[in-house]
Amino acid sequence: MTDVTSTIRPAVGQASRKPGVTFVRLLYVYAVLFIVASIVLIPLVTTALGGFKTLGDLRTNPFGLPDMWQWQNYGDILFSERYWRMLWNSLFISVFTVVLTLAVAGMAAFTLAHIRFFGSGYLLNYFLLGLMFPVATAILPLFIRIRDLGLLDNPWGVILPQVAFGLGMSILLMRNFFRNVPQELFDAAFVDGCSYIRFFWSVTLPLSRPIIATVGIVAFVQSWNNYIIPLILLTSESNYPWPLGIMSYRGEYGTDWQLILAFITLTILPTIIVFFAAQKHIIAGLTAGAVKG
Amino acid sequence: MAKVSINNVRKFYGALEVIHGVSVEIENGEFVVLVGPSGCGKSTLLRMIAGLEAISDGTISVDGQVVNDVAPKERDIAMVFQNYALYPHMTVRENMGFSLKLRGSSKSEINAAVDKAAAILGLGPLLERVPRDLSGGQRQRVAMGRAIVRDPKVFLFDEPLSNLDAKLRVQMRTEVKDLHQRLSSTTVYVTHDQIEAMTMADKIVVMHDGIVEQVGAPLELYDRPKNMFVAGFLGSPAMNFIHGTYRAGDRPMLELADGQLVPIRPQASVADGTTVVLGIRPEDVVIDPQDGLSVRVSVIEPTGAETYMVARHGDAEIVCVLRERVVLNPGDTIRLSLASTSAHLFDVTTQLRLT
Ligand SMILES: Nc1ncnc2c1ncn2[C@@H]1O[C@H](COP(=O)(O)OP(=O)(O)O)[C@@H](O)[C@H]1O
Numbered sequence A: 001m002t003d004v005t006s007t008i009r010p011a012v013g014q015a016s017r018k019p020g021v022t023f024v025r026l027l028y029v030y031a032v033l034f035i036v037a038s039i040v041l042i043p044l045v046t047t048a049l050g051g052f053k054t055l056g057d058l059r060t061n062p063f064g065l066p067d068m069w070q071w072q073n074y075g076d077i078l079f080s081e082r083y084w085r086m087l088w089n090s091l092f093i094s095v096f097t098v099v100l101t102l103a104v105a106g107m108a109a110f111t112l113a114h115i116r117f118f119g120s121g122y123l124l125n126y127f128l129l130g131l132m133f134p135v136a137t138a139i140l141p142l143f144i145r146i147r148d149l150g151l152l153d154n155p156w157g158v159i160l161p162q163v164a165f166g167l168g169m170s171i172l173l174m175r176n177f178f179r180n181v182p183q184e185l186f187d188a189a190f191v192d193g194c195s196y197i198r199f200f201w202s203v204t205l206p207l208s209r210p211i212i213a214t215v216g217i218v219a220f221v222q223s224w225n226n227y228i229i230p231l232i233l234l235t236s237e238s239n240y241p242w243p244l245g246i247m248s249y250r251g252e253y254g255t256d257w258q259l260i261l262a263f264i265t266l267t268i269l270p271t272i273i274v275f276f277a278a279q280k281h282i283i284a285g286l287t288a289g290a291v292k293g
Numbered sequence B: 001m002a003k004v005s006i007n008n009v010r011k012f013y014g015a016l017e018v019i020h021g022v023s024v025e026i027e028n029g030e031f032v033v034l035v036g037p038s039g040c041g042k043s044t045l046l047r048m049i050a051g052l053e054a055i056s057d058g059t060i061s062v063d064g065q066v067v068n069d070v071a072p073k074e075r076d077i078a079m080v081f082q083n084y085a086l087y088p089h090m091t092v093r094e095n096m097g098f099s100l101k102l103r104g105s106s107k108s109e110i111n112a113a114v115d116k117a118a119a120i121l122g123l124g125p126l127l128e129r130v131p132r133d134l135s136g137g138q139r140q141r142v143a144m145g146r147a148i149v150r151d152p153k154v155f156l157f158d159e160p161l162s163n164l165d166a167k168l169r170v171q172m173r174t175e176v177k178d179l180h181q182r183l184s185s186t187t188v189y190v191t192h193d194q195i196e197a198m199t200m201a202d203k204i205v206v207m208h209d210g211i212v213e214q215v216g217a218p219l220e221l222y223d224r225p226k227n228m229f230v231a232g233f234l235g236s237p238a239m240n241f242i243h244g245t246y247r248a249g250d251r252p253m254l255e256l257a258d259g260q261l262v263p264i265r266p267q268a269s270v271a272d273g274t275t276v277v278l279g280i281r282p283e284d285v286v287i288d289p290q291d292g293l294s295v296r297v298s299v300i301e302p303t304g305a306e307t308y309m310v311a312r313h314g315d316a317e318i319v320c321v322l323r324e325r326v327v328l329n330p331g332d333t334i335r336l337s338l339a340s341t342s343a344h345l346f347d348v349t350t351q352l353r354l355t
């Protein structure tokens, strides 16, 4: 984590010795960053501003500032019980999806990374096979299985499939990270009297914060934005997470787009906050795999 | 403290046999050095003692109890690794106390043991740091501290000094040796560096390609190597080997390929006309204008106390360490006496020393 900054610093120091090159490079870097930032920010800002407009204003002037700031759009949503209930449902589902994904994927990845047993290769491939199937293809068997388990219209009926679908990627990421824990650390721990479980708990996990943050965030965001699984498996509105909540703004004759945009802005907010909070770890987790001694 | 017996141990990786039946007795409190070139199986043997590798055949016992199927943590053995293997996220104190914590010792017991070990190794001021903030030598010392905190039956070291720079290595060598003298614990120390072996060991085990070539005290191996491998491996610069034919008589001679006859020390047991290899250490070669081997000087390196000289005789290169100052230049022709009483003859095919 701190390594990221320490590798950048000397590079900057080096470049400052040649002023001409620095300027061109800086210009280039800023241009690229600007473009990337725009791609991310324009839709976000448009959405947020759209929420302040009237429907007519939105139709004629989709990108500019609102004619009249309609604070009421946001106010109505924020003061509705419905918004908070859906946020709570989303949060409940996402948090348990993250916790379960981390627990199950972490242990599986540790086993697959460090213990050679008969069939471990097949088992890993079996998990990775899951990456090839989009959720939509499995939706009918999934529905039947969840119904048989009696989990229809129950948050756990959404959490469990989400964990299952997230396992492939999570195991892959975590296993690759765990494999970079030096073998000698293992040997030292065994001689010290560690068991596998104790090593996992006391050495692997503390060293794996970046990958845990990465996998956790990915699982959180996927769950937070998941539409199809809750759509199929939840039936009563009191159980809906927020992506389903949008539906109620679509009337028979027209859609209240300004309310949808305001609603989306308010529901995306938590994920943005979480992302900024964990940003450092995510970047380190995606770029670096090495554990430095 | 304990006695370790390694009895005809073998190790297979699949069909590949890397240890071919090794037997070594390690006495109570002894400092044994396993030495040999890279890849000869030293680490594998050490890891089998530690319980980190399965023993394919044979037995290893600690204090008479066979430990083949005993888990590492029940063997009561501590090991120091080449790359230190400190837990990066723990402070020095936590690193050193980890094994005691795993055994369920109380906080105060752990702290007392860690403080005691830290005092022995001079680690007191570093206890709250993390390994990242330590120098190589300090990390090495922490790794040793982690081992001694437990007061184990046996200490194992796997090339612990090879990541340090030359000066620090010499210093740590003394520290490890000091530590052993203080704790007088049974120690098995692996290195590929024969100087480390010579300076530190009570007993050296020379390994080569998965077998033990010779076991003995450092000077015993140095003075009476069993074969050409041990003779060439121990000592720096390495022993000179000169091929020739033994000519017995009142003044025994070595007849070289070009017909030159050079006097050597009498070898009662060697028959006249045997093809042999003469092994003579660089410091045993002396200049002898009368009837030595005639050579051409190719390199002269004065180091102050002594002078290194490389001389050639045909294809053979002879390295000498001369104690007295000599005036010589590359290209000079001189004569070298090979008649030292410390020179050995080796059988050309079995490579064993002839006595
Ligand atoms: N896990 C392994 N699988 C296969 N061969 C191995 C393995 N570990 C070591 N070896 C082989 O065993 C031999 C001895 O290795 P090692 O004990 O590490 O040598 P040393 O420590 O003396 O340098 C080497 O030839 C090495 O290639």
Ligand SMILES: [Mg+2]
Residues within 6 Å of the ligand: B042, B043, B044, B159
């Ligand atoms: Mg080795």
